[in-house]
Amino acid sequence: MSLTVAYAALATGIIVWLILVRKLSTKSWEAQPASATDVEAPRWPAQRVGLWVFLAVITSLFGLFTSAYYMRLHGAHGSAAPTDWAQLSEPPVLWLNTLLLIAASVAMQAARKSVRSSAERGFNALLLGGLLTLAFLGGQFYAWSQVRDSEFFSPLNPAIAFFYLLTAVHGLHLLGGLYVWGRTLARLRRKDVEVIDVRLSINQSVELVSVYWHFLLLVWLGLFAVMLST
Amino acid sequence: MAFVAIADRDHEHALHDPETFIRKYIWSQDHKVIAIQYALVAIGIGLVALVMSVLMRLQLGFPDTFSLIAPQDYYQYITMHGMIMVIYLLTALFLGGFGNYLIPLMCGSRDMVFPYMNMLSFWFYLLAVLVLVAGLFVPGGPTGAGWTLYPPQAIAPGTPGHGWGIICMLASLAIFVVAFTMGGLNYVTTILQARCKGMTLMRMPLSVWGIFMATILGLLAFPALFVSCVMMTLDHSLGTSFFMPAVVQMGQQTVHSGGSPLLFQHLFWFFGHPEVYIVALPAFGIVSDLLSVHARRNIFGYRMMVWAILAIGCLSFVVWAHHMYVSGMNPYFGFFFATTTLIIAVPTAIKVYNWILTLYKGDIHLTVPMLFAIGFIFTFINGGLTGLFLGNVTVDVPLSGTYFVVAHFHMVMGVSPILVVFGAIYHWYPKITGRLLDDRLGRIHFWATFIGTYAIYLPMHYLGILGVPRRYYSYSDSIDFIGQNVHIANEWITISAVFVAAVQLVFLFNLAWSLRKGRDAGPNPWRATSLEWQTPDTPPKHGNWGKDLPVVYRWPYDYSVPGAPQDFIPQDVPPGDPRAGNAPAGRDHGVHH
Numbered sequence: 063m064s065l066t067v068a069y070a071a072l073a074t075g076i077i078v079w080l081i082l083v084r085k086l087s088t089k090s091w092e093a094q095p096a097s098a099t100d101v102e103a104p105r106w107p108a109q110r111v112g113l114w115v116f117l118a119v120i121t122s123l124f125g126l127f128t129s130a131y132y133m134r135l136h137g138a139h140g141s142a143a144p145t146d147w148a149q150l151s152e153p154p155v156l157w158l159n160t161l162l163l164i165a166a167s168v169a170m171q172a173a174r175k176s177v178r179s180s181a182e183r184g185f186n187a188l189l190l191g192g193l194l195t196l197a198f199l200g201g202q203f204y205a206w207s208q209v210r211d212s213e214f215f216s217p218l219n220p221a222i223a224f225f226y227l228l229t230a231v232h233g234l235h236l237l238g239g240l241y242v243w244g245r246t247l248a249r250l251r252r253k254d255v256e257v258i259d260v261r262l263s264i265n266q267s268v269e270l271v272s273v274y275w276h277f278l279l280l281v282w283l284g285l286f287a288v289m290l291s292t
Numbered sequence: 293m294a295f296v297a298i299a300d301r302d303h304e305h306a307l308h309d310p311e312t313f314i315r316k317y318i319w320s321q322d323h324k325v326i327a328i329q330y331a332l333v334a335i336g337i338g339l340v341a342l343v344m345s346v347l348m349r350l351q352l353g354f355p356d357t358f359s360l361i362a363p364q365d366y367y368q369y370i371t372m373h374g375m376i377m378v379i380y381l382l383t384a385l386f387l388g389g390f391g392n393y394l395i396p397l398m399c400g401s402r403d404m405v406f407p408y409m410n411m412l413s414f415w416f417y418l419l420a421v422l423v424l425v426a427g428l429f430v431p432g433g434p435t436g437a438g439w440t441l442y443p444p445q446a447i448a449p450g451t452p453g454h455g456w457g458i459i460c461m462l463a464s465l466a467i468f469v470v471a472f473t474m475g476g477l478n479y480v481t482t483i484l485q486a487r488c489k490g491m492t493l494m495r496m497p498l499s500v501w502g503i504f505m506a507t508i509l510g511l512l513a514f515p516a517l518f519v520s521c522v523m524m525t526l527d528h529s530l531g532t533s534f535f536m537p538a539v540v541q542m543g544q545q546t547v548h549s550g551g552s553p554l555l556f557q558h559l560f561w562f563f564g565h566p567e568v569y570i571v572a573l574p575a576f577g578i579v580s581d582l583l584s585v586h587a588r589r590n591i592f593g594y595r596m597m598v599w600a601i602l603a604i605g606c607l608s609f610v611v612w613a614h615h616m617y618v619s620g621m622n623p624y625f626g627f628f629f630a631t632t633t634l635i636i637a638v639p640t641a642i643k644v645y646n647w648i649l650t651l652y653k654g655d656i657h658l659t660v661p662m663l664f665a666i667g668f669i670f671t672f673i674n675g676g677l678t679g680l681f682l683g684n685v686t687v688d689v690p691l692s693g694t695y696f697v698v699a700h701f702h703m704v705m706g707v708s709p710i711l712v713v714f715g716a717i718y719h720w721y722p723k724i725t726g727r728l729l730d731d732r733l734g735r736i737h738f739w740a741t742f743i744g745t746y747a748i749y750l751p752m753h754y755l756g757i758l759g760v761p762r763r764y765y766s767y768s769d770s771i772d773f774i775g776q777n778v779h780i781a782n783e784w785i786t787i788s789a790v791f792v793a794a795v796q797l798v799f800l801f802n803l804a805w806s807l808r809k810g811r812d813a814g815p816n817p818w819r820a821t822s823l824e825w826q827t828p829d830t831p832p833k834h835g836n837w838g839k840d841l842p843v844v845y846r847w848p849y850d851y852s853v854p855g856a857p858q859d860f861i862p863q864d865v866p867p868g869d870p871r872a873g874n875a876p877a878g879r880d881h882g883v884h885h
Contacts, residue, residue, distance in 0.1 A: 066516075066562065067609060067610060070512050070513075070609040071606065071609060071610070073512060074508065074512070074602075074605060074606045074609070075606070077508060086493070086494065086595070086598060086599070087595075088492060088493075088494040088595075089595070090492070090494040090495050090594065090595075090846075090847035091590065091594065091847055091849065105485055106485070107485075108405035108406070108481050108482075108485045108486065111480075111481045111484055111485050112405070112406060112477050112478075112481045115477055115480050115481060115511065116473075116477055118511065118512065119473055119476075119477075119511045119512070119515060122511070122512045122513075122515045122516075123515035123518065123519065126515055126516050126519045126559065126562070127519055130519060130523065130534070130555060130559060133552065133555050133558065134534060134551075134552055134555055137552065145550065146533065146549050146550030147550070217530050217531045217532045217533075218531065218532070218533055218547065218548070218549060218550075220532070220533060220534065220550070220551075223526065223532040223533070223534065227522070227523070227526065231522075
């Protein structure tokens with residue numbers, strides 16, 4: 063829980079600080095210089111801000127899952143540490159999956175870079191990133207079935223329950239990302255795209271997809287580390 | 293690069309009005325329609341919870357006269373009443389209703405930045421409400437676990453609705469969290485990215501500030517509710533033991549072992565305490581604006597009010613365990629949380645002083661919204677003071693199982709925000725419909741509600757100090773310390789509660805009647821400065837601002853400025869305009885009279 067508190071404090075702190083440093087000392091009741099009403103510097107596109115806010119929400123979600131994991135492991139304050147936690151030996155395929163997801167993230171980054179010069183190369187890299195992610199999800203499913211068939215399997219063992227829960231929630235977030243990935247791929251195939259959507263350029267779309275992928279890679283590395291270390 | 297060009301095209305895009313009835317009123321992406329949809333659903337489900345509370349009060353006040361509900365119904369109603377009022381009514385109404393309506397209008401934007409997601413947010417909310425209501429009709433009825441849904445009893449046999457009822461509740465909450473997240477992303481991004489020219493953050497009305505911070509709290513805290521709902525569902529349906537310890541039920545050892553009920557409580561209250569401020573901060577913001585407009589006076593200490601909102605928001609994440617003093621957690625934790633709880637009283641008190649100083653020497657117009665705003669100050673101080681009792685471990689321990697707690701949180705979290713909701717509806721109804729609500733009915737509504745709620749909750753404090761336990765279906769005569777005085781008080785509370793509930797019919801009648809027959813309001817009946825009153829049409833049309841977006845030149849509290857021809861200068865009046873008069877530019881204006 064203290065982990066999540068630290069996160070929440072940090073997140074609100076960053077928000078407050080970003081606003082504070084420049085803005086919150088304004089004495090808005092005094093007459094403002096005319097420049098205050100001028101056009102402000104071009105802002106970030108709303109979609110980018112929306113994505114970063116959403117990433118903060120996801121961080122809170124996984125932070126809380128991780129807090130719950132540790133509190134269940136060590137016993138919540140005041141209750142004795144539980145004895146029913148039988149350590150899970152993580153299926154080795156998870157290492158391969160991790161490499162796949164890293165590769166997917168690299169491909170997304172490549173797409174972000176190359177889409178600026180050529181839509182064709184951007185399309186290929188983006189396609190590769192998505193396929194690698196699908197492979198990751200397949201690998202996760204394989205890991206599930208391995209755990210299912212192992213002698214340790216029992217829903218009563220919290221290590222097993224958390225393994226399924228955390229991987230499932232992470233996988234669902236990737237599936238949501240794949241939906242947007244599919245739409246971005248479709249947009250890359252269209253020629254008249256700039257006319258249709260004036261609010262967000264295709265380069266920015268690919269950028270947002272790659273940011274989301276890097277973020278989910280970080281989440282996975284964190285979850286994997288937590289599960290390996292306990 | 294072509295920033296301006298993009299903005300131009302964007303606004304052409306936004307001006308494509310929806311043509312068909314369905315696109316306009318059902319599958320609408322217009323923030324104003326979505327706001328009304330949110331508000332109507334919230335008020336509708338809130339009325340269900342109100343009826344439940346009346347049934348419970350009839351049972352408590354006259355146990356021998358009425359046999360409307362059985363003991364298990366009592367627990368089910370108390371659970372549904374609490375959950376509906378806190379989440380499906382107040383949270384949805386403040387953020388989904390007022391947030392949706394006010395943010396784009398007050399910030400000078402044409403709509404939310406993601407209108408489609410905004411629409412989805414409402415439909416997910418409606419789905420959450422429907423799943424919740426479905427709980428009333430499943431076998432075994434809705435869950436009776438109490439609104440905090442503590443395990444193990446929430447899913448243990450013997451608790452009403454431990455089968456399908458609790459599943460409906462958990463599913464509905466999870467759907468609500470998804471709906472809120474979609475809405476919340478919109479509110480935050482719109483406030484950060486879509487303000488009109490000149491609308492700096494420090495020129496935003498405090499209503500927007502309150503909604504903004506409450507949304508951030510919701511976005512970071514609702515995941516905790518989501519996590520606990522998912523894990524409890526798994527405990528219930530798949531036999532995991534996240535929360536469920538080894539228990540013997542009806543002579544049988546259950547399948548569970550080793551789970552931690554305390555873990556649930558930590559997760560639940562990590563959401564539950566910020567939830568208090570998710571409801572309170574929009575109320576704080578809105579009431580600041582009501583007081584300022586109807587006292588014709590700039591808000592006292594605007595900057596400090598903003599800071600206090602931010603401070604309360606941050607602190608609200610480190611006080612959750614003050615709900616758990618009697619849970620058996622480590623006592624040193626209690627010391628820490630009592631300290632943080634008392635610290636949060638500081639920014640809160642700053643706000644209260646500033647409201648009172650805003651009224652001081654103001655040109656107070658006792659309009660209906662103003663009455664509700666002043667009623668809020670009284671009620672909030674009352675509820676807040678009893679919070680100081682309960683925030684201290686040693687005082688909380690003997691009181692926490694009694695009616696004192698019921699009285700405290702109904703005062704501070706039930707009546708106070710609801711008074712603001714009423715005040716806000718009387719205040720903005722003219723903008724939403726173009727017509728004023730009837731003034732006489734409004735006054736009847738206010739005085740009956742205000743005095744009536746005190747008649748309900750003041751005696752409850754007394755019951756609490758006597759030690760009358762809460763959560764009881766009835767009190768047998770054989771309990772010594774529950775004497776005749778307790779029964780008389782309960783009768784009195786019940787009569788008052790029925791009265792207050794009945795008076796709300798006046799309000800509903802007023803809402804419906806004034807829609808057609810109310811006095812024509814004109815664009816700005818309260819002579820207010822903030823942008824929503826400066827729209828070219830009332831009610832505002834799709835796109836809000838006609839051809840050109842407004843430009844803001846001043847903060848929203850230019851009331852009674854010396855030298856100005858009128859006692860208010862709207863935010864979009866440029867300096868040098870005749871409406872601004874020869875008002876001196878400087879910090880003196882509006883502060884001294």
